[in-house]
Amino acid sequence: MDSNVNAINGCHQSIVTIDDVSFFYENKKVIERLNFDIYERDFVGLIGSNGAGKTTLLKMIVGLLKPSAGEVRLFEQPAGSFRDWERIGYVPQKNAFNPLFPATVREVVLSGLYGKKKMLRRLTKADHQKCDDALYAMRIEDLADRRIGQLSGGQQQRVFLARALINNPELLILDEPTVGIDAETQAGFFNMIKHMHQHHHITFIMVSHDIDMVQSYIGPEPAQKSGGLSFYVKHTHELQDCKETNLTHSMQQLRETAEMLG
Template sequence: MDKSATLQQAGCHREIIRLDEVSYAYDSQTILSDVSFRIMERDFVGLIGSNGAGKTTLLRMIVGLTRPQKGSISLFGTPAGQFKDWNMIGYVPQRNHFNPLFPATVREVVLSGLYGRKKLFKRISKEDVSRCEDALGALKIRDLGDKKIGALSGGQQQRVFLARALINNPKLLILDEPLSGIDVETQQTFFHMIKHMHQRHNITFLMVSHDMDMVRSYLGQEPKEKSGKLSFYVRHSHDLEDCDGTDLLHSLRKEG
């Protein structure tokens, strides 16, 4: 049996995100116009565009915070407006959206990744605490657990936000400018870590970035598709090693 057939049998080629002629405007100013694109399972998609190109607006629509004024979005084969399994999606926001004076510890921030739309007022269980410790261990920040998030360096904060995004063992990870505001060496370490996750685990990535060199070094020199001011760079991982549903956090800890 050839590799492509094996991949399809393993379920590694399903559609994760589908954008069909998505448009949006603010006060009659067009931000997005007829954007159509598909993201397949185990794709790593780099979304590149200048300021005002609509990158953040598109992410907000994908995670259900904003609805397209025209067109449609589907997640895992379900219309975004009907999608309920938000624990399948991890999200790492821009650091400049974070208040450094927020009085929370690293452990509390990571645990907040469990406070989904269904779990907002649910008590934290022993299993939840165990998941948090797994996430801290996987990202090698367990020693930071009791520190205030605002006291950390930019690179440490990004690891915390990534641990928060991974605590539910997501199938889709969305990263909004994860390399901004941190030094070059930390950028390279962080990007190497998420490349490793893409290559070894059954997880799909959508990353917004201004860093063209770093994106192109992994995803190729030319975008797979352009739409308005947006460019979509894509690389697919064909490694079947972890297409069997292995728990991501446990695997990362073993690899570490």
């Protein structure tokens, strides 16, 4: 980033630091010497053609892949030693899911509450209420007891959106989050995440093929290009006037918007 951007962000915590990162797959270059910083409450739209490395980059950020060279840091900690994964919500591409996975919708959404250090703790009444709120917000409460493999693609993606939101993450990573979802629900979801970015303490990274949607909110020009990747960045470091700042309020905004559109 340029010096002006660095000056703007100088007093804000780095959420993701990508430091001279390269990734090679079977000797094929996917990402080469990428440097990029994402600060608290940034909204980053990541655009690129197929094979440009968008999903690879997200997987390195969430610890599913290790860089071939360089380092990824999360909340100023090396990704390799980062343990507070509940601070990050992640929605992978729909095609990354095994449709035969034997779990109900409710079980999948509740799994978003668990980090590795919390796998064995007992679910509380508050946990179940968070799940109910997420199901309601995504308009899938009537699917709670269905096996996820029985759902349509659009329904499955709503489940994974609910799972990512349930833990009130500080960083929300979305890899083509609205693929397979109808146009009205796409509009409602995008309105919700814009509201969350403007009023709540959440940083966003979103991969999308819909460049018009990204540019409509972030602006027409990328902040940085690297190889086939373009990074669009909107900085929102001052909370706008909003009486409610909890996640349930944001999800209610989605529900109300979706109902109006529907």
